[in-house]
Each structure stands twice: as C-alpha cells, then as structure tokens.
Amino acid sequence: MTPFDFEEPIRTERVLMRLLTEADIDAVYSYQSRDDVCRYLLFEPRDRETVAAKVREHATHSRLEKDGDYLQLAVERVADGRVLGDMYITVKSAENQTLELGWTFHPDAHGQGFASECATALLRLAFDRMGAHRVIAELDPRNEGSIRLCTRLGMREEAHFREDLWFKGEWADTGVYAILDREWRALGA
Template sequence: MPLPYDLQPLRGPRVTLDALRPDDLDDLHALQSDPDVCRYLLYEPRSRDEVTRVLERDAAATHLEKADDYLQPAIRDENGAFLGTMYLELHSVDPDRTAEIGWILAPHAQGRGYGAEAARVLLDLAFGDLALHRVYAELDPRNDASVRLCARLGMRHEGHFVEHMWLKGEWTDTGHYAILEREWHEHRNGGVNA
C-alpha cells in the first residue's frame, strides 16, 4: 500500500475536497448544530465551542499512514463555498487494505449530486493512489439519502444489524455497505448505476 499519504486538494467536475480551515467554523457549526442533519449521526447537535474543538482536530487530519488515521476534508463547490465534509478512515493497512467512508452534506447542497461526486472523488483516491482493497460505510438505515448514495456508488448492502446500538435514547439499527477495488473500477467503467 503506497503510504504515507498527505492530503492535497482533490478535484471533481464541480467539487473540490481539501483540508478544513479556520474560516470554515461558521459553516461547520451550522452543519453540526442542525438537528435534522444530526438526526442519523452518532452525536447530538454541537455547540459552537464543541465545533471549534472538532474543527481544530479534523483540520489536522490530513495524513494517512497507519490504521485509525483518517482524512476529514471539506467539500467545496466550484466557487469554493463549503458544502459539507467527507470522511475516510483506514481500518487495516496490510494485508487487508480496508477503510471506512462517510459524508455529511449541508441541507442546501443535498439532492444536487454533490455528495455522490465528492464520494466518487474520495473512492477514486482510495482505490487509486491508496490501493485499498475494500471500502465500507456504516449508517442508520433510516437515512434514505445515504442509502441511495451507497447504491449510486455501486456499494453492496452487506448487512443490517438490528438494534445494534443504544443511541440518543433509543435502540438503532446499523446498515453496512461495501465495495471492493475491482467492483469500483467496473462501476466507474460503465457498470450498473454508474
């Protein structure tokens, strides 16, 4: 696996993924304090102080070398406006070469293809420069938009864990989706749902 890797801006036709910056605080706080956005996330809406700490931590997440290292880049549109964040965490380096992917999109950017494009850019990195074998996503199966995005990316529904965790005062299920390197290349070259 070609590591270490340091995040450089990753560009798609309409989006760029790059490191979070201090001037993203207002937009990141609006995103992470929104109850509708946080509904299916692992945390409750965050205060400005909490988001300030998260921004400092995640802005530094630009280096991949070993298991548990992660990237948390901002998603920006063609004019540089903040649209949300992506997530890629290495779970195994050698020999399994596995990572988890995730995304959070601002409400004004949802339903416009930005999430799919940003995820494709990150999966191209994962299965290209990083030479990963498998990338998976875990999500609340009630999150229809994320379930649809997994399908658009060609990810296979591998499992549904019933009442998998106690979260926000209720038992919640977890959906598990994944795609292999060879499947990603087939998908990108005109496969189903491309």
C-alpha cells in the first residue's frame, strides 16, 4: 500500500476535507457535546476543553503509512465555510492493505448527502491513490443512518459481533461493513 501524506485539502462538489485547526474547536464542540451525536460513539458528550485537546492532537496527524496512522478531517461546506462534521480514516493493517473509515456530523447536516460525498472521496483515496485492498467501517448496529451510508457506498455487512464491547455501562454489539478494491472498481465509482 502506498503511503499518503495529507498536503492539501480534498475537495468534492460541496465540501472541503482538511486538517482540523484551533479555529474549529467551537464547531466540533457544537456536535461532540450532544447526547444524540455521541449515542453510538465510543465517548460520552465532551466538554469544550476535551474537544480542544482532541482537535489539537488530531491536527498533528497527517500521514497514512503504518498501523494506527490516521487522519481526522474537518468537513467544511464550500458555500459558507461552516464545519459540518469530521471524517476519519486510519490504517487498520498495512500488511493486509486494510483501511477503516468513520464519520461524525452535526445533526443539521444529516440527510443531505454530505457523509456519502465525503466517504466516496475517501474510498477513492484509499483504493485509487493508496492501493488499499479492503476498507471497513465498524459501527454500532443500532446506528441505522451509518448502516444506510455503508450500503450506499457499496459496502456489505461482514460481521455482527454480539455483546463484544462494554459500552457506556452495558454490553453492546459491533457491526463490520467492508468493501474490497475489486468491488469498488465494479461499481465504477
């Protein structure tokens, strides 16, 4: 798999995906502080100080090469510069050429196709520029919106692990969706 250095924003028709900056703290806080947004995330709603620390940490990650490398990208609407959410891409296994995607958006941006647009751009990056063999998304199977997104992207359910994760005071399931490079190419995306 070819390493990738994030040197310039990724632009789609309506959004710009770029590294997070200190200027994004309040925008990220506006959705990461919400119960409804964090319901299926691995963390509880965050206070502004925690969001600020995370944004500063994420801003330092700009290379995908080895296991655990990641990009956490601000999703900025081109029309008005508003940060709508963030996208995540990480090297799950360099040896097995596997990447993982994730996403979090402010509820005001739900249902408008922004996540599909961004995830499609990151799948192009993964398969066309980096030469990934496989891209996965791990999610809470109760998160119907993320499941619909995976399906729209051409990903298929590969696994549904029952009560494999102690999550917010209870046992929870994990769903795994995936797409292979040849499946991506067959979509003509």
